[in-house]
Amino acid sequence: MAAAALCWALRAARQVLPSPCPGQVRSYYVDWRMLRDVKRRKLAYEHAEERLRINAIRKNSILPKELQEVADKEIAALPRDSCPVRIRNRCVLTSRPRGVKRRWRLSRIVFRHFADHAQICGVQRAMW
Amino acid sequence: KDKSAACKDSTPEGASKRQEDGAETPKQQLLDIIGNMKVEVSYRKKLQQLKASGSKKQALNKLEGLDSEGSLPQETTEDTQRGKPLNPELVKAASAVASSLPRNKKQTESELLAQLRRHEETTDKQKKGGKINIRNVISEMTVKRQTPAQRSARISGRISLQLDEDGRGIRPGRSSAQSVDFRRSLKVGKRLNIFTKASTEPEHALKTVSSPTIWDLEFAKEVAAVTAQPPRNGFEEMIQWTKEGILWEFPVDNEVGMEDDAEFHEHIFLEKHLEGFPKEGPIRHFMELVICGLSKNPYLSVKQKVEHIEWFQKYFEEKKELLQEI
Numbered sequence: 001m002a003a004a005a006l007c008w009a010l011r012a013a014r015q016v017l018p019s020p021c022p023g024q025v026r027s028y029y030v031d032w033r034m035l036r037d038v039k040r041r042k043l044a045y046e047h048a049e050e051r052l053r054i055n056a057i058r059k060n061s062i063l064p065k066e067l068q069e070v071a072d073k074e075i076a077a078l079p080r081d082s083c084p085v086r087i088r089n090r091c092v093l094t095s096r097p098r099g100v101k102r103r104w105r106l107s108r109i110v111f112r113h114f115a116d117h118a119q120i121c122g123v124q125r126a127m128w
Numbered sequence: 129k130d131k132s133a134a135c136k137d138s139t140p141e142g143a144s145k146r147q148e149d150g151a152e153t154p155k156q157q158l159l160d161i162i163g164n165m166k167v168e169v170s171y172r173k174k175l176q177q178l179k180a181s182g183s184k185k186q187a188l189n190k191l192e193g194l195d196s197e198g199s200l201p202q203e204t205t206e207d208t209q210r211g212k213p214l215n216p217e218l219v220k221a222a223s224a225v226a227s228s229l230p231r232n233k234k235q236t237e238s239e240l241l242a243q244l245r246r247h248e249e250t251t252d253k254q255k256k257g258g259k260i261n262i263r264n265v266i267s268e269m270t271v272k273r274q275t276p277a278q279r280s281a282r283i284s285g286r287i288s289l290q291l292d293e294d295g296r297g298i299r300p301g302r303s304s305a306q307s308v309d310f311r312r313s314l315k316v317g318k319r320l321n322i323f324t325k326a327s328t329e330p331e332h333a334l335k336t337v338s339s340p341t342i343w344d345l346e347f348a349k350e351v352a353a354v355t356a357q358p359p360r361n362g363f364e365e366m367i368q369w370t371k372e373g374i375l376w377e378f379p380v381d382n383e384v385g386m387e388d389d390a391e392f393h394e395h396i397f398l399e400k401h402l403e404g405f406p407k408e409g410p411i412r413h414f415m416e417l418v419i420c421g422l423s424k425n426p427y428l429s430v431k432q433k434v435e436h437i438e439w440f441q442k443y444f445e446e447k448k449e450l451l452q453e454i
Contacts, residue, residue, distance in 0.1 A: 049436075
């Protein structure tokens with residue numbers, strides 16, 4: 001019963017169940033690169049505290065160096081995808097890695113498209 | 129008449145009175161009828177009765193007490209069957225009683241008539257199925273006071289005669305004493321028919337708990353979908369958004385979702401968590417810096433800070449052998 005519920009939840013995370021909402025309904029991630037980015041974000045969230053604490057041990061001058069070396073090895077042993085540096089802020093709709101505005105999480109092309117159709121709140125063509 | 133005769137046979141104490149009552153004067157008949165009709169006997173009237181006659185009244189009262197169970201409903205139904213305005217017989221009876229009592233005949237007569245009228249009203253209401261106003265019923269009923277002699281007489285009479293409600297047999301002692309202690313108010317008296325027997329409740333409870341079927345869930349979803357109409361105007365839309373959590377509640381509450389029950393001193397003075405660490409050395413120095421940083425952190429809860437410190441404690445304990453070498 002629990003396993004079935006979990007499977008259902010996972011499937012729902014991947015697919016948006018058809019609900020009566022206007023606009024596009026996207027059932028999958030745009031491409032595999034976006035999927036990998038999602039996985040990296042999840043792992044980074046899970047290991048964030050550990051990484052913080054081990055780094056606190058590594059990056060100080062009070063503790064003995066041997067201890068810091070041991071901490072180095074430990075942090076290298078964590079999965080590679082758990083470090084936040086590997087996350088790329090892609091466009092949410094097109095998965096474009098470059099030209100993404102952080103506030104809207106959209107690439108410049110999509111942003112322009114929606115802004116011209118007046119579908120972004122408070123955004124207007126500049127004229128001065 | 130037969131009823132009264134049977135009741136009289138049942139009371140051994142009323143043996144001497146039986147002869148008197150057996151005379152069956154019309155006045156006595158009326159008095160018997162009134163005596164069997166219960167409920168409104170005020171204390172003053174009781175005193176008057178006691179003072180006036182004595183033994184005759186005692187016999188009447190005993191009859192009243194013993195007969196109230198069986199005779200009452202029959203009497204009242206008969207009364208109601210006779211008609212809505214006060215029965216001329218009753219009026220005659222009331223006047224007879226008033227005349228028999230020593231003081232203030234007119235007053236007692238009027239009071240008796242008023243009480244009879246009220247009695248008729250309540251029975252009519254119950255017949256029509258009107259609201260059972262318990263307060264009225266109880267306010268009309270007053271506590272009867274008895275002399276201890278009367279009481280003992282009653283108890284002895286009961287013990288020798290009556291069975292328990294189960295029909296198990298004579299149980300002198302506790303049960304009768306208890307019921308007598310509560311002034312015969314527990315098992316004696318007209319049934320008010322207010323409470324119904326709760327018969328099949330446990331079964332229902334078991335049924336509902338054991339099977340929340342898929343069909344029930346589907347039905348519930350359907351009902352929710354049907355009842356959730358689209359918003360008719362902007363206000364309703366905003367209400368819906370607020371319920372879903374999309375929109376904040378105004379005026380804005382800065383501490384929504386934050387349920388930090390801890391006081392400020394628990395956030396700042398974290399030295400008591402440092403008991404597991406050695407008192408000197410670089411580790412202690414390091415942990416004191418950690419605590420200093422945590423105390424300035426407004427974003428973590430006390431629980432999270434404690435977990436942080438405990439993680440370090442565990443980590444350093446694991447590395448103890450390494451530290452011994454150094």
